[in-house]
Amino acid sequence: MAIRSEHSRQAILQSTMKLLDDREPGSVTIQQLSIERIARDAGVSKTTIYRWWPNKAAVIIDTFLENHILATPVREDLPALEALREHVVSLAAVYDGHEGRLMSQLIAECQYDPSTLDEFKKHFWHPRREVVSRLIERAVEEGSIRGDRPADEIAEQIYAPVYFRLLFQEGALDRDSMTTSVDLALAGLAPR
């Protein structure tokens, strides 16, 4: 019956990570990355990759998951609003470098394949939105913001500028800018 080779799987994911890492020599963009290249680099046959992943994007998503990309924590010890600011600031900080480039390229790939978009949202967007929605609900409980808007709507309003700046490479992703951005988004939500 021959079971799936864990060794091959690891080699594939590691090669993918290495090839996409722009701190390595000979790194490539997601667009330039090919199954052929991964197979060659991992010492694996193309068939093996095609057997277990439907396309390049799926391999990349698995790679990112394997490499714990963008697991941004939430401070439970802070007041909700401050924890929210911290969360967004630290996420933006991560996006402001190598992993940000990867994310923007992954979002680019999503524009060409619905199932990739689904996977992306499932693994990278929805969990994050969930976290922020929880924080907002906590802020409402703490009386820091009004509770008359859906939390998801607010979460989007807070997050959208992050992705906007990432994809348009315009507007800074540093602590000050992001704090300002979050505050602006929340400005109209102060309790009456």
Add this chain to the structure above:
Amino acid sequence: MAIRSEHSRQAILQSTMKLLDDREPGSVTIQQLSIERIARDAGVSKTTIYRWWPNKAAVIIDTFLENHILATPVREDLPALEALREHVVSLAAVYDGHEGRLMSQLIAECQYDPSTLDEFKKHFWHPRREVVSRLIERAVEEGSIRGDRPADEIAEQIYAPVYFRLLFQEGALDRDSMTTSVDLALAGLAPR
């Protein structure tokens, strides 16, 4: 001497538009589109395309400009805030269809080529931001919103959700949703 053939130029841009139009049979995504295909379809030699455009993305941008893609007007007869809402709503309406798919794919291409991003911003984002910034300044003059924030910052805050929804294909782009979104963005800017 030997002047550029307007006929060829038109044929190239029209073929590009047709090939990218998902209402046509045999349409393709920007990723799938190739110079070879455009040349074949336009009855033009590849050389002619390479002579005048550096790459596929440049042809596409010219095509969009030629086809007045996303030229969204501003109502001068309305109060600034209302004109702003109308502008965003009508832009979102355009993004909510065929042209939206094209734009999201173009933004995707921008992730792989800085000069494409520059062109994109120059032709499609900055003009729009300018329009909105003007409206915000007018709104300040009209006393509808406070004037203690840079107009560009507010413009970004208003626009970011539009692009977010476009790229993440999540959250509606209809009139009600967009009005809500704009109002949320402006909520904290009411004059004291």
Add this chain to the structure above:
Amino acid sequence: MAIRSEHSRQAILQSTMKLLDDREPGSVTIQQLSIERIARDAGVSKTTIYRWWPNKAAVIIDTFLENHILATPVREDLPALEALREHVVSLAAVYDGHEGRLMSQLIAECQYDPSTLDEFKKHFWHPRREVVSRLIERAVEEGSIRGDRPADEIAEQIYAPVYFRLLFQEGALDRDSMTTSVDLALAGLAPR
């Protein structure tokens, strides 16, 4: 693993032969023949050709070998001198038609690539020279000609006019002319 496809190889060689055959409609010269054309005609990808042959000339040489071009026999039942005449006459007869045109074009290609020349000589000239040298040695043994000259030298003297007439398309390649030519070449070699 993954062994070479005999089917593709055959298709390539047959298409090449067909394309070069001036009795077929749409035939081309060796100069006009392109890898692209062979691939198209054979229903094979260019990669497959480039994988197995270094260039056009190599494909053509293989094609000629496969099609037994210019395999001229030697009569063992005749006296050496007569067998020699017969051999040259029959070779010239072959050169006096379609296969002669192909050979002259192949020799033309040899002027541009040393390795093609080597292959040509290995497969088409040296075997023939060998045959004639043998015949000359036999003629010496039979006492028909003197033995004080190297056989290869005499072989060249006999053969040179054949190639000269082929390439210059001057001087006939028929039985009488070739017999005269051979006799002239051998005239000075009669035993004393």
Add this chain to the structure above:
Amino acid sequence: MAIRSEHSRQAILQSTMKLLDDREPGSVTIQQLSIERIARDAGVSKTTIYRWWPNKAAVIIDTFLENHILATPVREDLPALEALREHVVSLAAVYDGHEGRLMSQLIAECQYDPSTLDEFKKHFWHPRREVVSRLIERAVEEGSIRGDRPADEIAEQIYAPVYFRLLFQEGALDRDSMTTSVDLALAGLAPR
């Protein structure tokens, strides 16, 4: 009325010669030589070349004529047989270098175009054959060889090995080898 520009004509022929001269850097074979390249190198427009020459080969032949290629003289002061040997030896000496490579490539081109072959024979082969035929007739008059064979036939027999060695790049073109070759060709023609 504008008369043909001698300046352009010269520039074209000189560039052609330079490009074909393998002692120059960046030299090319006749096959690699293109009208485009000549025009660029000569600072002339392609039109001008196409206006005055039907094809590449014609330019090359004119170039060779202009550069006195292969004008091999005949010694009138020597006995016919010796002058003949000298002539062949000195021609072979010229063929044994740079100009020989050019000639063999020109003969190659002739295999693809009858009119080029005609021009080649008219300018390079027939004059030479004429010279040799005259020498043979003189040799007959001098009583050095028999007169019962057509001079042209003998000329071919003498010349064929030269072209053979040139094109097959086999067999030396030095003085000794060529003398031997001529003597072998004439061996059977000694007066009875």
Add this chain to the structure above:
DNA sequence: CGATAAACGAGACGGTACGTCTGGTCTTGTG
């Protein structure tokens, strides 16, 4: 001497082919 007509440089054009690359599929042993 000014009109005219050919020759010129420049270079755009539709084509064809180059040799390379990658995609995704299929085939053939090996362990």
Add this chain to the structure above:
DNA sequence: CACAAGACCAGACGTACCGTCTCGTTTATCG
């Protein structure tokens, strides 16, 4: 039966020339 190895068809890449075709711009002759 998963795997590596890799052959296969398909087709795009960007470049080089092909030979044709305008373009203005000389430049020489002729009216």
